[in-house]
Amino acid sequence: MRLRLGLRYKLLLGYCLVIAIMLAMVWTSFRALEDMSRAYSFAMEEQDQSLFFTAKEVDHLVWVTQLGEYLLGEEEFHGQLDPTKCRLGEWYYQFLSGERFATLDPELQELFLALDEPHRRLHESAQRVVSLVERGYNEVAIGHFFDQTKVHLMDVRGILDRIVEISTAQANAWHQEAERTVAATSKNLWTFAVAAAVLALLVALFLSSRITRPINRVAKVLREISSRGGDLTQKLPVESRDEVGELSQAFNNFIENMHEMILRVRRASENMVNSIGEIAAGNLDLSQRTQEQASALEEVAATLKQVTAAIEQMAANSTEGDNLSDETVAAVQKGDDAVKEVSEAMDDIAGSSRQISSIINEVNEIAFRTNLLALNAAVEAARAGEHGKGFAVVAAEVRNLAGRTAESAKTISELITSSALRVDRGARAVEHSKEILDGIVLNSQRLGDLMGEIAAMLREQSSSAQQIQRAVDQLNEVTQQNAAMVEEIAAASDSMRAESSELLELVQEFKLIDDLQEGAYGSHS
Numbered sequence: 190m191r192l193r194l195g196l197r198y199k200l201l202l203g204y205c206l207v208i209a210i211m212l213a214m215v216w217t218s219f220r221a222l223e224d225m226s227r228a229y230s231f232a233m234e235e236q237d238q239s240l241f242f243t244a245k246e247v248d249h250l251v252w253v254t255q256l257g258e259y260l261l262g263e264e265e266f267h268g269q270l271d272p273t274k275c276r277l278g279e280w281y282y283q284f285l286s287g288e289r290f291a292t293l294d295p296e297l298q299e300l301f302l303a304l305d306e307p308h309r310r311l312h313e314s315a316q317r318v319v320s321l322v323e324r325g326y327n328e329v330a331i332g333h334f335f336d337q338t339k340v341h342l343m344d345v346r347g348i349l350d351r352i353v354e355i356s357t358a359q360a361n362a363w364h365q366e367a368e369r370t371v372a373a374t375s376k377n378l379w380t381f382a383v384a385a386a387v388l389a390l391l392v393a394l395f396l397s398s399r400i401t402r403p404i405n406r407v408a409k410v411l412r413e414i415s416s417r418g419g420d421l422t423q424k425l426p427v428e429s430r431d432e433v434g435e436l437s438q439a440f441n442n443f444i445e446n447m448h449e450m451i452l453r454v455r456r457a458s459e460n461m462v463n464s465i466g467e468i469a470a471g472n473l474d475l476s477q478r479t480q481e482q483a484s485a486l487e488e489v490a491a492t493l494k495q496v497t498a499a500i501e502q503m504a505a506n507s508t509e510g511d512n513l514s515d516e517t518v519a520a521v522q523k524g525d526d527a528v529k530e531v532s533e534a535m536d537d538i539a540g541s542s543r544q545i546s547s548i549i550n551e552v553n554e555i556a557f558r559t560n561l562l563a564l565n566a567a568v569e570a571a572r573a574g575e576h577g578k579g580f581a582v583v584a585a586e587v588r589n590l591a592g593r594t595a596e597s598a599k600t601i602s603e604l605i606t607s608s609a610l611r612v613d614r615g616a617r618a619v620e621h622s623k624e625i626l627d628g629i630v631l632n633s634q635r636l637g638d639l640m641g642e643i644a645a646m647l648r649e650q651s652s653s654a655q656q657i658q659r660a661v662d663q664l665n666e667v668t669q670q671n672a673a674m675v676e677e678i679a680a681a682s683d684s685m686r687a688e689s690s691e692l693l694e695l696v697q698e699f700k701l702i703d704d705l706q707e708g709a710y711g712s713h714s
Contacts, residue, residue, distance in 0.1 A: 206392070210385040243353055249277065249311070253342050256315055259322065260331055266319060272312035281308070300352050307344035314338040407440055465685050468678075479672045490662060497658055500651045508644045532620060539616065542609040549602045556595040563588035 252268045252275075259266035269275040273282055284290055285301065293301070314337040321330035410424075424441050563584045570581030 204392075206388055210381050210388065213381055243349075249275075249342060249345060252315075253338065256318060256338065257334065260318065260327065260334055268315070270312055270316045270319065272309045275312070278308065278312075281305075294355075297352065297355060300348055300355075304345065304348045304352075307341050307348065311338065311341035311345055314341055407436070410440070461685075479668060483668045483672060490658065494658060497651065497655055532616060536616065539609060539612045542605050542612060545605050546602060546609075549598045549605065552598040553595055553602075556591045556598065559591040560588050560595075563591060 255268050256266055269278075272278045281301075281304065290298065290301065314333065318330045318334050318338060321327070321333065424444065426437065566584035566587070567581050570584060
């Protein structure tokens, strides 16, 4: 069975092949980058190790030089004598117990293990030299320095130089491995690039022939349709089941749908020409009714204007009445305030009268006591005989004055009591007047509230009347616009009738299957 693939799957297959080659290129590049990175990393490690041991060798040379200067007495020796605490020793003994040492080549492992004894003896010889110098045996120390220390230093340097040599050789080997990886990767990338270019070119040629040929065929049929006066009887052959065949079938379906649409448009145009005449007749009747409605609305608008003016006048009158009521309430409140002031003044007078009565009582008491004192003085004057006559005359005069004072105080007390009674009656009258004025104020306020409510209702009615007036004006305006639109519709109907006739003529230019069948029937008849 022959496999039938659609154009979409053919495109996807071609693109997938190109993408597969590109992915292979990317995978190869990543693998090469990983190999190069690993090689360069190992090379850098070996180079760093070589530099490290070279630096440690230089450190020990400087250390031995300082020891020699110490022997000559030029300066104090401050170098590290403990082989496990110098910079090389600290790294060395930690390195021997680490995982990195186990991964080294056997030759390097032997060299590292062999470094322990000469390095330790080097520091022990230095300890011996320092001890001899401190005890004063400089010549013995110098001999020991050249016989032991220098020899052990050369042994340490020899081992370190061999380690550096091996590390440098391994670094060069890793560099060469990286260069070989770069060369192989470049060759593979060029191979994949050429293969991808050739495959992409083949896919492009194949797809262009599969796509452009049916498109050219569609363009040819379209040109024939346009050159033959709208011949919709043309069709494309369907030769495959892929997207190209679907395109041809879709084009044929489009032509059939276009055929049906043109046929419906032709029939609709014929019906439209007939309907437009009916619309024009109905539009004329609508225009007349619209004019009548506009006249009626104008009369309603005039009547509403009169009603609105009357309501506005009533609202103005009620507002004025409300203002007068407010003024009356204000005047009554002022009277009420005046009565309150009179009542307060009467209360003050009553209080003053009570104070005067109290004072008069004190005066009466003083007059009584004065009279008693004068009487006592007269008795004493009588006892005194001739010597008390003058004092008796004075006492009699004092008693006379005390009696007159008591009578005056009694008269004033009676007047004050009478005034107090009158003040009480006046206060009750003022309080009664105040209650009457409060009632007048309350009634005036109620009247003002009623007038305000009436004014508010009249204003609302005036506003409602104005809104109705505006609505009627808008309705009148809309009616006038409708009348204008009716006239425009009439003009548009005439224009539409002409355009429908023109559309019918244009549609009739298309060549349909029904036209061929009618022509065949006419020829047979």
